[in-house]
Amino acid sequence: MDYLLHIVIIILINIILTVSFNILLGYTGIFALCHAAFYGIGAYTATLLMKNLGLPFFPALACAVGVTVLCSLIVALPGLRIHWDYMVIFAFSFQMVVYHLMINWVELTRGPQGIAGIPPVTILGFTFDSKISFLLFSLIVTLAVVYLVKRIESSAFGLVLKGIKDDEIAVKSVGKPVTAYKITSFAIAAGLAAVAGGFIAVYISYISPGYFDLHTSIFILICLIFGGMGSIRGAIVGTVVLTALPELLRFIPYLPSTMMGGIRDLIYATILILFMLYRPQGIVGKASR
């Protein structure tokens, strides 16, 4: 039972990631493969503030969001001046560097061992340390995030973002500051990823660089492509299916645990290969015009 609850909580946290990545790739059409880096920066900032300075969860989370938004500017400001092809590489190398810092900045991050013993969330004297209470807590937060993104999608702001994806020059010609919009969407996406980072830290009460590597970024991307880019429903469906699917591997008898990671990656890669060729709009998405 606890195992099922665990999977549901992980799915909820992953939904925050996919839905926020959808703002970038699905709406604005910016392909930045560094979402796990923002996720990691959020998780590490929140953890370090709680462990070293003893801040409560919510102030720490707020600071984490702030720091991550600032970091997103490092990618967005130079990256968006130029053609998106460079942006891809730039974001890609940002992801590599952040991972590298988490591993090698041992004095701060304790390197590959990770940080253990992160305190659970306490609100008004109530501690969310059981699975079921944390499930409710993360459900509320995930719903709030999904609602927020839905509001963004249907707002004037969201329409401009979609316009940028379809025809940037047209949006520019009606006088919209396209770069400012792109940077804002970057900041929103990074901030939401930081929220997910704070949650995974207090939930598992342990973080290590392995959670935030390139493969996590690619996983978020594949969830979105599987479900359907540019749709919240697609992002949620993709996350649920692809988070739950590899768990089935645990029930195959005699499968050495060392092979598990490889097989999971192979499944994801196969899905990406087939979807890119036969159904680029995802399982929920409508066929493109």
Add this chain to the structure above:
Amino acid sequence: MDLLLPLLVDGMCTGARYAILGMGFALIFNTQRMFDISFGGIYTWCGLAMWILVAYAGLGIPLAGVLVLGLAFFLSYLIQKGYMARMRNRSDSSVSIMLGSMAILMAMEAIATIIWGGEIRTARTGDADVFKFGPIQISDVKFYSPIFALSIFLAFRYLFQRTPLGLNAKAVATNPLLSRIVGLETERILTLTTCFGCLIIAVDAVLVCVDTGVHPAIGFQSVLIAFMAVILGGIGSFEGAALGGLAIGFIRTVAVFQFPTLWQEMILFVVLFLIIAFRPIGIFGMKDWKKEV
């Protein structure tokens, strides 16, 4: 002073290897004008194949190297024919091409992990031969890397400037539609140049396998280095990619000597950051490649 000379030699040797990567990717990218990164998977498999041929089959390093180059060409041909050609047929968006090729890279990496595990494998048995030139000592791989890099550079420069394949590839790169109208088989030319690009990249895989060893995750690293070489040198320029790779090798070697491990990878990122921020077309880039949006 006695540190400077070995440092320069070391930088040149590392730079030569990165230049090989850069030239291979430049060949692919300059023709396709798409980020087809499936070469990273071929890089991983070629490195592991080299290890198998030497450590298990007991072949000599030169023979194994030639076989591995053949394998690279063959694998690349299969991937291009079987998948990338269909992708190119289906959509001309560079995001799709990049995602599709990344999926191939991931799948090849995953298969390598499942079969061989994540350890570092090296084809070298015993100690490296060391060449001595006065005060400088360099290992055999480091000695051969610049030679390989230079011969690849000359051979493919000749190929691109003199032979029909090279000229056709240039035509396809500059104007795919017009090339098709005048009767060039664009798809065949794209496939062939990509195969040659992967062949060049496999040379580096062979060198790495003999020198420091290969592991499944090395594919993505090779992609990053190749990207950086091409961006630094300038998109669209073969010579630029070679020089870009060389420069990155130098920067990295100096960084290893001068900075703590923590900041070594940061240096490359900072360099990339500065190039993108101040001179996005690179050292030898073409101004009109794709206009800034």
